[in-house]
Amino acid sequence: MTIEIPEQPGSSRPAVTPGKQSKLAFLWSSLLHSWTGMTGFIIILLLLFLSLFGQWIAPFDPMHAEFSKKLLPPMTDGHLLGTDQLGRDILSRMIAGARISVIIGVMTVLIAGTFGTVVGIVSGYFRGWLDVVLMRIVDVQLSFPFILLVLVINAIIGTGLKNIILSLAIGGWVIFARVVRSEVLALREKEFITASVATGVPRIQILFKHILPNLFTPIIILSSLQIATYIIAEASVSFLGFGVQPPNPAWGNMLSEGKDYIFSSWWLITFPGVAIMITALGVNFFGDWLRDTLDPELKGE
Amino acid sequence: MMEKPLLEIQNLHVEFKSGKEVVRPIRGIDLKVNRRETVGIVGESGCGKSVTSLTVMGLLPEKTGRIADGSILFDGTELTALPEKAYRKIRGNDISMIFQEPMTSLNPVFTIGEQLSEPLRQHRKMGKKEIRETIISTLKQVGLPRAEQIIDEYPHQLSGGMRQRVMISLALLCQPKLMIADEPTTALDVTIQAQILELLKAIRGSNDMSLMLITHDLGVVAEMCDRVIVMYAGEIVEEAGVEAIFDRPLHPYTQGLMQSLPSNNERKGKLFSIKGQVPKPSEIGKGCAFANRCPHAFDRCFAEAPPVFSEAGHQSKCWLLDPVSKEGSRDESSIPIRS
Numbered sequence: 001m002t003i004e005i006p007e008q009p010g011s012s013r014p015a016v017t018p019g020k021q022s023k024l025a026f027l028w029s030s031l032l033h034s035w036t037g038m039t040g041f042i043i044i045l046l047l048l049f050l051s052l053f054g055q056w057i058a059p060f061d062p063m064h065a066e067f068s069k070k071l072l073p074p075m076t077d078g079h080l081l082g083t084d085q086l087g088r089d090i091l092s093r094m095i096a097g098a099r100i101s102v103i104i105g106v107m108t109v110l111i112a113g114t115f116g117t118v119v120g121i122v123s124g125y126f127r128g129w130l131d132v133v134l135m136r137i138v139d140v141q142l143s144f145p146f147i148l149l150v151l152v153i154n155a156i157i158g159t160g161l162k163n164i165i166l167s168l169a170i171g172g173w174v175i176f177a178r179v180v181r182s183e184v185l186a187l188r189e190k191e192f193i194t195a196s197v198a199t200g201v202p203r204i205q206i207l208f209k210h211i212l213p214n215l216f217t218p219i220i221i222l223s224s225l226q227i228a229t230y231i232i233a234e235a236s237v238s239f240l241g242f243g244v245q246p247p248n249p250a251w252g253n254m255l256s257e258g259k260d261y262i263f264s265s266w267w268l269i270t271f272p273g274v275a276i277m278i279t280a281l282g283v284n285f286f287g288d289w290l291r292d293t294l295d296p297e298l299k300g301e
Numbered sequence: 302m303m304e305k306p307l308l309e310i311q312n313l314h315v316e317f318k319s320g321k322e323v324v325r326p327i328r329g330i331d332l333k334v335n336r337r338e339t340v341g342i343v344g345e346s347g348c349g350k351s352v353t354s355l356t357v358m359g360l361l362p363e364k365t366g367r368i369a370d371g372s373i374l375f376d377g378t379e380l381t382a383l384p385e386k387a388y389r390k391i392r393g394n395d396i397s398m399i400f401q402e403p404m405t406s407l408n409p410v411f412t413i414g415e416q417l418s419e420p421l422r423q424h425r426k427m428g429k430k431e432i433r434e435t436i437i438s439t440l441k442q443v444g445l446p447r448a449e450q451i452i453d454e455y456p457h458q459l460s461g462g463m464r465q466r467v468m469i470s471l472a473l474l475c476q477p478k479l480m481i482a483d484e485p486t487t488a489l490d491v492t493i494q495a496q497i498l499e500l501l502k503a504i505r506g507s508n509d510m511s512l513m514l515i516t517h518d519l520g521v522v523a524e525m526c527d528r529v530i531v532m533y534a535g536e537i538v539e540e541a542g543v544e545a546i547f548d549r550p551l552h553p554y555t556q557g558l559m560q561s562l563p564s565n566n567e568r569k570g571k572l573f574s575i576k577g578q579v580p581k582p583s584e585i586g587k588g589c590a591f592a593n594r595c596p597h598a599f600d601r602c603f604a605e606a607p608p609v610f611s612e613a614g615h616q617s618k619c620w621l622l623d624p625v626s627k628e629g630s631r632d633e634s635s636i637p638i639r640s
Contacts, residue, residue: 127364128364190405191400191401191402191405191406192405192406192407192408192416194360194400195398195400195406195407195468196408196416196419197360197392198358198360198392198393198398198400199393199397199419199420199471199472200389200390200391200392200393200394200420200423200424201389201393201420201423202389209419210408213408213410213411214408214409214410216410
């Protein structure tokens with residue numbers, strides 16, 4: 001007689017026991033149960049969709065100026081959200097701006113995350129004088145306000161999309177370095193690392209086999225939360241006249257250009273502002289959900 | 302003459318640097334483990350049991366810990382001067398180790414099979430299929446049911462006792478000559494403890510290996526060991542066969558340990574405890590390390606460290622055993638025997 005239960009993803013097992021195949025299924029079911037997570041997820045999907053297919057969806061050319069149609073209020077002449085001071089369609093510009101925001105958020109996280117992670121691992125795993133030097137650099141950099149630092153770097157290396165990404169990454173890698181280092185410090189003292197050394201595995205192999213996979217979850221969580229920070233920072237920097245330069249449509253410089261008309265034509269500044277807010281909120285919702293879902297597992301229970 | 306012991310430690314001194322201070326958790330121990338023998342090392346927390354095992358494994362913290370003096374001879378190889386690369390061939394292969402905490406000894410992100418394949422890939426040239434078969438048969442050997450499924454499960458899907466069985470199979474995979482078990486049952490509940498001990502006993506018998514059992518539990522020692530080594534503050538204070546130790550403990554510290562055992566069949570008002578604490582390595586003076594807690598201590602104990610007194614394989618480091626001091630101040634209870 002067999003009483004063995006076949007291994008079916010998501011079946012028969014009590015509580016939360018994700019195997020390899022069922023991990024995605026587990027995440028999905030957890031997402032369905034969290035309205036904030038779901039909201040964030042939908043907002044992120046929408047953003048990605050707009051940034052990928054925006055140029056075919058946008059009703060007008062975002063760069064096309066038509067002075068006879070300037071400062072039209074929303075819902076007139078087919079301009080759903082109105083036009084700006086040069087007669088450009090605000091909805092189309094916002095869709096184009098979404099693409100810039102996504103590019104900046106994702107690229108910055110990739111660059112800052114990779115660099116910071118490498119620094120954090122080197123610091124935490126090998127320790128010694130290198131750790132001391134690297135962490136003092138991090139300390140010094142953390143003592144500057146983030147936006148100020150980004151502005152200074154941006155002023156030095158120049159404006160434009162590539163440079164704003166670079167400035168944000170230079171300003172932002174320290175967070176990754178700090179978090180990753182502390183995770184590595186905690187991990188390397190874990191008994192399973194000692195147990196692995198005790199079976200004769202070389203230390204460098206332990207770094208790749210045992211430390212790195214365990215860093216995956218905290219890095220993903222941190223990245224998702226940092227994306228929102230970077231998008232807001234880019235908007236702030238662009239608003240201040242650095243970063244993405246007009247006439248390119250970024251939400252930040254749309255705000256900047258529209259602020260002169262705030263009393264006469266509220267739609268110039270309101271819609272990009274709402275877009276920034278919704279994006280930041282959505283990404284944060286998603287990041288929070290991700291942390292709540294993945295973190296307890298990291299701790300074992 | 303008997304065959305040469307598998308592990309022979311002579312005059313081992315270990316030092317830890319902590320800040321500017323140098324701490325000596327192991328101060329000159331000699332011990333040997335014969336082939337197919339189970340040796341128990343007992344003592345309070347902080348007496349140097351675990352450091353001894355880590356030293357044998359070559360797992361002292363690289364930057365702060367070092368072997369200051371002495372030799373560790375394992376199966377004809379001197380371990381103290383062994384380069385890291387050669388050490389790796391021994392770890393997990395000839396000597397393996399079981400840890401105290403089965404809950405944290407397994408990497409949470411890998412399946413049991415992935416983790417157990419590590420020593421095999423390190424030390425044996427085996428194909429994937431062969432590795433899997435070896436793991437399954439080892440899992441069966443340690444008494445895990447449905448080994449074919451457990452191999453693909455994650456650590457958090459197993460209970461503490463099952464995880465400890467997995468850890469034992471991890472230590473068994475390469476059929477080591479010596480297995481060091483550092484408090485293998487401390488973190489488990491009592492019924493599981495007995496099972497794990499039975500398992501270790503059975504494995505030691507069938508695999509033709511030696512077992513070094515580190516514990517603070519005298520019950521475990523009585524159950525499992527052939528020979529017992531009692532450590533106190535980085536020294537070996539008594540060493541004897543398991544029966545000799547329980548029948549006639551010579552060192553006052555060992556006697557204290559025995560008296561501290563709660564008895565099964567009587568209900569005492571108060572449990573016995575040895576007063577005081579293990580002295581910090583920095584507090585140990587020139588006399589006997591146990592003198593400040595010893596109920597029988599006399600002048601000489603504080604002035605001079607006792608040598609090893611040996612009678613019929615029963616060794617103890619205590620002045621009470623010195624025939625000279627026996628006639629001296631403390632003749633009324635020369636060798637106190639537990640009543």
